[in-house]
Amino acid sequence: MLELSSIQKKYILHWGEMGTKWGISRTVAQIHALLYIWPEPVNAEEITVALSIARSNVSMSIKELQGWGLVKVTHVMGNRKDHFETLTDVWEMFRIVMEERKRREVDPTFAMLEECLAEMKKSRDSDKYTKERLLEMQDFFTTANKCYEQTRGLSTSSFRKLAGMGGWVLKALKLG
Amino acid sequence: MLELSSIQKKYILHWGEMGTKWGISRTVAQIHALLYIWPEPVNAEEITVALSIARSNVSMSIKELQGWGLVKVTHVMGNRKDHFETLTDVWEMFRIVMEERKRREVDPTFAMLEECLAEMKKSRDSDKYTKERLLEMQDFFTTANKCYEQTRGLSTSSFRKLAGMGGWVLKALKLG
DNA sequence: CTTATATTTCAGAATATTCTGAAATTACAG
DNA sequence: CTGTAATTTCAGAATATTCTGAAATATAAG
Numbered sequence: 001m002l003e004l005s006s007i008q009k010k011y012i013l014h015w016g017e018m019g020t021k022w023g024i025s026r027t028v029a030q031i032h033a034l035l036y037i038w039p040e041p042v043n044a045e046e047i048t049v050a051l052s053i054a055r056s057n058v059s060m061s062i063k064e065l066q067g068w069g070l071v072k073v074t075h076v077m078g079n080r081k082d083h084f085e086t087l088t089d090v091w092e093m094f095r096i097v098m099e100e101r102k103r104r105e106v107d108p109t110f111a112m113l114e115e116c117l118a119e120m121k122k123s124r125d126s127d128k129y130t131k132e133r134l135l136e137m138q139d140f141f142t143t144a145n146k147c148y149e150q151t152r153g154l155s156t157s158s159f160r161k162l163a164g165m166g167g168w169v170l171k172a173l174k175l176g
Numbered sequence: 177m178l179e180l181s182s183i184q185k186k187y188i189l190h191w192g193e194m195g196t197k198w199g200i201s202r203t204v205a206q207i208h209a210l211l212y213i214w215p216e217p218v219n220a221e222e223i224t225v226a227l228s229i230a231r232s233n234v235s236m237s238i239k240e241l242q243g244w245g246l247v248k249v250t251h252v253m254g255n256r257k258d259h260f261e262t263l264t265d266v267w268e269m270f271r272i273v274m275e276e277r278k279r280r281e282v283d284p285t286f287a288m289l290e291e292c293l294a295e296m297k298k299s300r301d302s303d304k305y306t307k308e309r310l311l312e313m314q315d316f317f318t319t320a321n322k323c324y325e326q327t328r329g330l331s332t333s334s335f336r337k338l339a340g341m342g343g344w345v346l347k348a349l350k351l352g
Numbered sequence: 353c354t355t356a357t358a359t360t361t362c363a364g365a366a367t368a369t370t371c372t373g374a375a376a377t378t379a380c381a382g
Numbered sequence: 383c384t385g386t387a388a389t390t391t392c393a394g395a396a397t398a399t400t401c402t403g404a405a406a407t408a409t410a411a412g
Contacts, residue, residue, distance in 0.1 A: 005301065005303060006297055007292050007296055007299075007301065007303075007306070008306055009289070010288070010291070010292060011292055011306075011310065014284075014285065014288045018281060018285060018391090019282075020199070020359070020368095021199045021281055022198065022199055022281075023196070023197045023198055023199045025399080025400065025401095026400085027400075027401080035340070036309055036313075037305070037306045037309045037310070038305075038306075039305035039306075043316045044359080045358090049291050052400090053401075054401060054402045054403070055359085055360095055402090056359090056360075056361080056362090056402065056403075056404095057359085057401055057402070059359065059360055059398080060361090060400095060401085063360090067368085069219070074179060079408075080357070080358070080409080080411090081357090081359095082358080082359080085360085088309065088312070089312075090312055090313055090315075090316035091316060092318075094316070104197075105194060105197055105198075108190075109190065109194060115186075115208075116186055116187055118181055120183055123183075125181065125183065125384080127181060127183075127184075128214070129214075129215035130181075130183070130184055130187075130213045130214075130215075133212055133213045133264070134213070135186065136264070136265075136266055137212075137266055139266075140266040140267060140270070143335055143336050143339045144335075144339075145271075146339035146340070147335065147338060147339050149343075150339070150341075150342075150343040151346070152283075154346070158346075159319055159320075160319050160321065161349075162323060162346075162349075163319045163320075163322035163323050163326070164322070165326075166326075167325075167326040169345065170326060170327070170330070170334075170338075171232065173337075173338075173345065196398095201369080201370065201371095203369085203370075203371080215357085219388095220388085220389075221388090229371075230371060230372045230373070231372090231373090231388095231389085231390095232371080232372065232373075232374095232389090232390075232391080232392090233370080233371055233372070235389060235390055235391085236370095239390090256379080256387070256388070257387090257388070257389095257390080258388080273376075280361090284357090285403090329397085
């Protein structure tokens with residue numbers, strides 16, 4: 001009934017720690033790690049036991065993961081319980097998280113900068129320096145976003161190719 | 177004595193919120209925002225008043241920011257107080273944070289994966305599936321790191337150029 | 353419909369994090 | 383030295399987050 005090896009535990013615990021450093025709760029990260037390394041879909045009861053957490057915590061955390069688009073429900077023949085699984089393609093996972101963080105965090109920041117700059121214009125604010133800084137921040141977000149747009153669509157294999165080119169592309173473009 | 181406009185407050189508060197979503201304490205992020213938009217170096221006392229926080233909190237938070245390499249001390253002529261300032265180049269800031277997060281979070285994860293895989297080999301672990309997943313995760317980190325290595329050195333203006341190319345580079349490389 | 357199983361919700365407990373205030377330490381002017 | 387200003391430290395308070403357990407709700411088999 002889902003017995004974790006010490007190696008699997010190690011991986012899951014580490015992933016939990018990582019999560020906390022990125023604003024994701026330990027449990028949510030651990031569940032994701034468990035689903036990632038387990039060969040079959042796992043049900044809530046099994047997660048409860050494997051990670052020694054409350055049933056309700058599993059429920060909430062799974063919802064959170066579903067909110068990120070990282071976990072989906074499946075069903076096992078002859079079993080009424082919901083079973084959960086996550087993606088096996090790490091790049092795809094990464095892409096999803098990027099997209100979601102952009103939506104949740106970058107876009108609102110963009111809006112805030114826009115608002116601040118608009119208000120500054122309206123009030124003929126004489127605070128040149130702050131305006132300069134806000135513009136530079138806006139420029140950063142704009143440029144970073146463009147870079148992101150250009151690569152967001154790349155497949156896993158494309159990334160691997162790009163990584164394998166050893167930087168000559170960028171050198172050729174004289175972007176050193 | 178460092179009076180914040182409502183726009184400046186808005187920016188600082190937003191930045192504080194953002195911080196919490198990325199595992200950085202509200203205060204630390206707010207102080208960073210304040211230093212970023214303020215035209216002159218700011219001393220601890222001023223931060224205390226401007227953000228309505230305890231003097232000791234300023235001290236600790238500044239230390240944290242210094243730990244990230246984002247804030248440095250300067251001195252104002254005829255004033256014994258330490259004054260603080262941060263970078264004005266957002267890209268440089270971003271680069272520093274990336275580098276530091278890599279060191280603090282990616283490298284340890286790399287090491288953990290290495291350890292897990294080594295242990296698996298030693299114990300002739302028959303858990304093929306988990307091994308596969310760990311290898312794939314390792315591959316992701318390796319490739320992502322290579323991509324990062326290739327761009328970490330790019331200057332701010334190079335990034336802007338790259339962003340301006342509208343993706344034709346990647347298309348030309350048939351990396352769609 | 354009844355009953356058993358499964359899931360969700362949510363108030364409050366447990367825990368973790370952040371912040372404060374007082375005391376200790378450091379730095380330096382006189 | 384001595385005294386004062388500046389900074390740091392850190393125990394515990396305040397706060398925020400996460401987690402639990404019990405109750406409510408949903409689902410479906412009989």
